[in-house]
Amino acid sequence: MLDTYLQILVSGLAMGAIYTLTAKGLFIAHLATHKLNFGQGDFLMVGAFLSMSLIIAGIPVLLAALLVLIALGLLGWGLERLVIRPLDRFGISGGSTYSWILTTAGVALILQNIAELVWGKSSHYSPPLFSEGRDNVIEIAGINMFVEEILVIGFAAVVVAFFYYMLFRTRWGRAVYTVAFNPEAAMLLGINVRRTVVLVFVLASLLAGISGILVGPLITIHPHIGLMFTIKALAVAAIGGFSNPLGILIGGVLFGVAEAFSNYYDSAFGDLYPLIFVLVFLVFRPSGLFSEAQADVR
Amino acid sequence: MSSTPLLQVDAIDASIGVINILHGVSLSVSSGELVTVIGANGAGKTTLLRVISNLLKPSVGLVQFDGAPTTAVEAHRLARRGLIHVPQGRQIVPTLSVLDNLIIGAERSEIVDSETLVENLEREYSRFPVLRERKDLAAGSLSGGEQQMLAVSRALMMRPKLLMLDEPSLGLAPQIVKTILNALRQLADEGLAVLLVEQVAMAALSVADNAHVLRNGEIALSGTASELRRDKALVESYLG
Ligand SMILES: Nc1ncnc2c1ncn2[C@@H]1O[C@H](COP(=O)(O)OP(=O)(O)OP(=O)(O)O)[C@@H](O)[C@H]1O
Ligand SMILES: [Mg+2]
Numbered sequence: 011m012l013d014t015y016l017q018i019l020v021s022g023l024a025m026g027a028i029y030t031l032t033a034k035g036l037f038i039a040h041l042a043t044h045k046l047n048f049g050q051g052d053f054l055m056v057g058a059f060l061s062m063s064l065i066i067a068g069i070p071v072l073l074a075a076l077l078v079l080i081a082l083g084l085l086g087w088g089l090e091r092l093v094i095r096p097l098d099r100f101g102i103s104g105g106s107t108y109s110w111i112l113t114t115a116g117v118a119l120i121l122q123n124i125a126e127l128v129w130g131k132s133s134h135y136s137p138p139l140f141s142e143g144r145d146n147v148i149e150i151a152g153i154n155m156f157v158e159e160i161l162v163i164g165f166a167a168v169v170v171a172f173f174y175y176m177l178f179r180t181r182w183g184r185a186v187y188t189v190a191f192n193p194e195a196a197m198l199l200g201i202n203v204r205r206t207v208v209l210v211f212v213l214a215s216l217l218a219g220i221s222g223i224l225v226g227p228l229i230t231i232h233p234h235i236g237l238m239f240t241i242k243a244l245a246v247a248a249i250g251g252f253s254n255p256l257g258i259l260i261g262g263v264l265f266g267v268a269e270a271f272s273n274y275y276d277s278a279f280g281d282l283y284p285l286i287f288v289l290v291f292l293v294f295r296p297s298g299l300f301s302e303a304q305a306d307v308r
Numbered sequence: 309m310s311s312t313p314l315l316q317v318d319a320i321d322a323s324i325g326v327i328n329i330l331h332g333v334s335l336s337v338s339s340g341e342l343v344t345v346i347g348a349n350g351a352g353k354t355t356l357l358r359v360i361s362n363l364l365k366p367s368v369g370l371v372q373f374d375g376a377p378t379t380a381v382e383a384h385r386l387a388r389r390g391l392i393h394v395p396q397g398r399q400i401v402p403t404l405s406v407l408d409n410l411i412i413g414a415e416r417s418e419i420v421d422s423e424t425l426v427e428n429l430e431r432e433y434s435r436f437p438v439l440r441e442r443k444d445l446a447a448g449s450l451s452g453g454e455q456q457m458l459a460v461s462r463a464l465m466m467r468p469k470l471l472m473l474d475e476p477s478l479g480l481a482p483q484i485v486k487t488i489l490n491a492l493r494q495l496a497d498e499g500l501a502v503l504l505v506e507q508v509a510m511a512a513l514s515v516a517d518n519a520h521v522l523r524n525g526e527i528a529l530s531g532t533a534s535e536l537r538r539d540k541a542l543v544e545s546y547l548g
Contacts (some may be wrong), residue, residue, distance in 0.1 A: 181415050185407055188401050194363060195399035199414030200387035200466065 026266020
């Protein structure tokens, strides 16, 4: 019995890691521009499909991942350039318009339709990334665990650490926080606001791409999985109040684990309970886990 | 004093939307000179600084900085060339530490090697010792006066040729205003060009070399600071 629980826990951690990465993308774009990409989950879907096709075509996993990231980076750049920036002069929220909801959701629909054209409507299985088979297990402390899940968790942890490093220890991270605070003041400090914002969207898109690559072997993929990931990532980002990276990390992990257990006990509606829980949580703490540590000062 | 001024503003008109805010404003600032522009609420002081740093394009007229028109230069590039604008309300980044705020300033001005960075930090810490004590705190937790000191120091980390300040005295106790204005005077004496926008006329005039009074978007009165100080009543009639 304990074995089963631990296995569920690991599965939950793996999915939680994916939600965290996806939510980080939403968070960073929201931080810098006060906008959200409602296609974040669909970017993940594209990443998952591309990586699946490349690996099936016999391209080595690392090279395939690199190609996927290049594609997703371009997608993020295009999103900022064609969908976000034209809505206002600098790609910065004017505060008065919500057209980005329509345009980013529009991009999501376009991506879904393209994916249907290319990969069809049915579900696909992505080959494993790290081991010979999807179901390869490794024995840790006497318990069998899926190799893929363990490595997804490890890899996601590295990416999250890198993300923290970028945000809190680099010139670019300081620029992001300055732009987030006040784009015009950022310009007066010599910061190239437009380039900072472009990089934010590229990074957000890369996070979706990495999530897509990692999640492929854990689930079945089809052109419409994106919306579910967007919604869950939004829920996770909301737990962190959209402003606290640590809250998002905790929220993502908790969400994944809660979902794994609720799916174990109710396979029909298991996905629903964690979302309901987040809704109730937000009623009591509308600004997230660490509301006093608000980074969004507007 | 050098022959051509570092900053030359020639007959500027500027509008926000359809409203014309500035009318034919001209002024110049040379290296080593502290020029103040004083004016009441809504006179157009902030608009003038925004035009100079190219956040707002003038509809008529020309701004020249360091011998070249600024027309086609983006605001962040002007900043990197040493035209530094400390905006109204200081705009220090509250979520970053005091040190990070200072580093932001240094980063865009090619102060890259850590030795120069430390030298520059030390210089600012000795100018405003309170910044050293608070360097690891979130900048948002500083008092208004400390934030203004941070804003000035952050600007100085950017290697300014011209330093423009928009109402640094706003909301501060007279003693702190004095500290900051004295620091500006000293910077001018060391060769920096300073353009100080203020509402508190007498405080600004006490440190300035030359002064302009802005009223309804027009320069109503210009002169040396000592001339204007002597004519306190006249100056105040324009500010009323
Ligand atoms: N965004 C805007 N839209 C419309 N009018 C504006 C805008 N910003 C400023 N104004 C108007 O332009 C005029 C000049 O404003 P400005 O901010 O330059 O004045 P100021 O001298 O800096 O005033 P203060 O001392 O209050 O800072 C004011 O009449 C103001 O109402
Ligand atoms: Mg003003």
